[in-house]
Structure formats: C-alpha cells, structure tokens
Amino acid sequence: MTPVSIEFGKSLAARETSIPGLIVLDLPVHGDARGWFKENWQREKMAAAGIDLPDFGPVQNNISFNDAVGTTRGIHAEPWDKYVSVATGRIFGAWVDLRKGDTFGAVFTAELDPSTAIFVPRGVGNSYQTLEPDTAYTYLVNDHWSPEATYTFLNLADETAAIQWPIPLDDVEISAKDKSHPRLADVVPMPPKKVLITGANGQLGRALRAEFGDHPWIEYAAREDLDLTSPGLDAARRWRDYGTIINAAAYTKVDLAETPEGRRDAWSANVTAVAALARVATSNGITLVHVSSDYVFDGSKEGPYTSDDVLSPLGVYGQTKAAGDAIVSVVPRHYIVRTSWVVGDGRNFVRTMASLAERGISPKVVDDQTGRLTLASDVAARIEELLRTGAPFGVHHVTSGGTPGTWFDVAREVFRLTGHDPDRVTGVSTDEYFAAATEPVADRPRNSVLEDPRPGAPWQQRLADYLTSSGH
Structure with missing residues (x-):
C-alpha cells in the first residue's frame, strides 16, 4: 500500500x-x-x-x-x-x-x-x-x-x-x-568560496589587489607562486574550494612576440596556460574571468567593435589573445573582459610621456591608431561588479567613455595636464614611426575603439585622475 x-x-x-x-x-x-x-x-x-x-x-x-x-x-x-x-x-x-x-x-x-x-x-x-x-x-x-x-x-x-x-x-x-x-x-562562519587572482604583480593584478583587498578567501598568485603551464596544475590546489579565477596573467610584449622565442612565450602564457585554467574551471564549476584585448581585431572596421564582432587578429600577440578568448568561451561559467590601452601601476605609455615632458624631451607619437585609454582600476572595478551582481556570462567590453583619440592625442593631453606645452608632441604615422626599426614589429590595429554599453567617465577625465594619483 x-x-x-x-x-x-x-x-x-x-x-x-x-x-x-x-x-x-x-x-x-x-x-x-x-x-x-x-x-x-x-x-x-x-x-x-x-x-x-x-x-x-x-x-x-x-x-x-x-x-x-x-x-x-x-x-x-x-x-x-x-x-x-x-x-x-x-x-x-x-x-x-x-x-x-x-x-x-x-x-x-x-x-x-x-x-x-x-x-x-x-x-x-x-x-x-x-x-x-x-x-x-x-x-x-x-x-x-x-x-x-x-x-x-x-x-x-x-x-x-x-x-x-x-x-x-x-x-x-x-x-x-x-x-x-x-x-x-x-560558530565560526563559513567563508565564501576562494577567489584566485593570477598575474597579481602586473598592472591589472595590482589594481585587482586594491579592488578585492586582503581576505582569507582571496588568493593572489604571481608567476613564481603558480605555474599555469605545469602538468600538475589540476592537483596544485583543492579546486573545489574555489568559486572564481581571475586570470590577469598574460604575455603582452607585442613586438617581441614576433620573434621565435617570443612566439613560444606568447603561446605558452596566452593559450597553453589559459587552456589549463579553462580545464580546471570547467571540471570544478569555477567562474573563469579572462582579460582580453583590442588586438583580437584587425582594426579595419568603421566604428566601434562590439562584443559580437568576429575576431581577426593581425600579429602573434593578437592571435594568442584570440585563441585564449575562443578557449574560455566554452567554459560554462565565464566572463571575457575585453579592454584597450590599459594604464595602471607600472611602466606604461602615460608614465613614459610624463617623464619625457619633465625631462624636456619632445617625442614623436603615432597619430593613426584610434582608441580610448582605460585605467586598470576601472577594469578591476568592473570585474568586481560583474561577479558581485551575477551579470550574464559572456563577453563584456570595458573602456573609458568620451570621444576616441589617438596615441598622439593622449600624449598631448599628458603634456597639457602636467603643465607642459602639448605642441612639443609631433604626430607621425605608424609606418613612419617604425621605419627605422631593426627588430620585428607587430602590425597594430588602427581602430581599437570598443563599444562598451556602460562606458566609464571620458578618458580625458580618467587620465587626469590617473596623473593626479600618480603625483604628476
């Protein structure tokens, strides 16, 4: 019954x-x-x-x-x-x-x-x-x-x-x-699942440290702390204790990637390591945050690139980043955070221009590559927001707002904001700039403008904020 x-x-x-x-x-x-x-x-x-x-x-x-x-x-x-x-x-x-x-x-x-x-x-x-x-x-x-x-x-x-x-x-x-x-x-409350942030010593890694802070469940790993290409990565952690991996580690030497040694290093860091993280994330139900680049596009499009545009990289660096995007796209829980012209805590174009201005050097800067400057701190803040709000998985473009400019425009703005004459900056084409190069030079996308449905403040304002916080 x-x-x-x-x-x-x-x-x-x-x-x-x-x-x-x-x-x-x-x-x-x-x-x-x-x-x-x-x-x-x-x-x-x-x-x-x-x-x-x-x-x-x-x-x-x-x-x-x-x-x-x-x-x-x-x-x-x-x-x-x-x-x-x-x-x-x-x-x-x-x-x-x-x-x-x-x-x-x-x-x-x-x-x-x-x-x-x-x-x-x-x-x-x-x-x-x-x-x-x-x-x-x-x-x-x-x-x-x-x-x-x-x-x-x-x-x-x-x-x-x-x-x-x-x-x-x-x-x-x-x-x-x-x-x-x-x-x-x-009772000692159960802490949240762990968050692993790789590439913790880079520009974005340091911004992520500032954004996520120091907590027992937040783990920061530099290259020497965790080898992402090691065959033993699957057993390197008790991965079921982790809820999120934010991969800020990447090979970013665009021109060196065109050399035989650089090509191997770029594929190792940007593809082999990403594939290993994707395998770990998929096997353990982990959300994988992958940081991508405008270099996955060839720059030939009229107007901003959307998150749905077909990838068409030019050089080795862009090819490895595009391959990484493709790998991460099949992870069930993933965010591909694509950004452009990132500046943060470390060596970068803005600091170089500020140093040249202060030393009385008048640089030549390319004026046929267009994009928007993006602060590493803004990328870190958006990543935190995506995770906190449970935003839809997929590709998210993250950039500053405002009218796009060229590297020449950025350099002039740096000179102006630091109290120097912006007319000291001379604009040249990309071909002219690299005409005398003796080492391999990667092709650059001329259009690096990304469409961000929720853009940040104008890049000029964020540049001013960056220079102020950097003591310039």
Missing part, C-alpha cells in the same frame, strides 16, 4: 525561502495501486519551468536510512551544495545559514516527503528529524567528501536558532558528536 504521507499530483515548481539560495521544490509524483514514481532531479524540465536552480554538477549520491521515528541528525554545513529529497517516509528539516554575511543565523524549517525536495547551498547548515519509521533520506552533492574540507556545525539545541523540533531532543536518538557542537555565538 502506498504511504499516505506522499502528496500526488503536484506541478513542478520552486519556492524561495528566508535563506538566500535555499530553494524548496515541489516534485510531481505519480502513483497507483502498484506504488509510485517520480523524477527526483530533472534539470531540463526544471530549466523549462523557469526554476532558477544552479546546474551544480553533482558527483556523489548519498542515502541515509533511519529505522525509528525521531532519529535526529545535523546541524552540519559543508563546503558544497546539496540537493536533498526523501525516498520513503517523512522528515522535519531545519536549515540554518552559517555563511559569513548579513543572513548568518537565519533559520528555515519545513516537512519533506517524496513529493518535496530542497536545494541547500554551500555553507547552509542542514539537519532533520524523522517523522515516520523506515525513512530514507537522499542527497546529491557536487564534491567528494574530504578530511581537508572546511566544515561548520551548530548545536541542535541552540537557543538563538530556537528550532521547534516536533519531538523534543531529550526524547530522540542523537549522536554524541551532534550534541557537542557549539552554540551560534561560538
């Missing part, structure tokens, strides 16, 4: 709870005199029904069988997501948010039978009490158990959480370990 606790005929639906990310699902259960059937987890139908549930990639299915009514387990918060349901019987479930944040300590309770399931995000404490004998409690998880993982626990009888257990805790079966867990005041 079919147990009376099962509710038949529900439509597939989801309900949000008072705990962010904790989602209750109603599951259709079909039954007759023979018994019942349900699709416990059906991602395609969930998506079609508009259920905003992450495709969390379960790797393990566990079942806890409980003989007696009142068996009580929990409150355990683990560093992975869980999809919980009941195969037979009925439970009273209690969930407590043990993540670091404003909702720390929030409580949600509900009864689950085979027609109900719940998605429990990482860091939310999970516990239950059986209400029927022979209850089978099942859950999918998206990581394998590990003694190295970080766990957080809460006492079932915590006075602050004040969970109203149907059966008093004094009258039920509880393990000694569960009885000894700390009260909420003594």
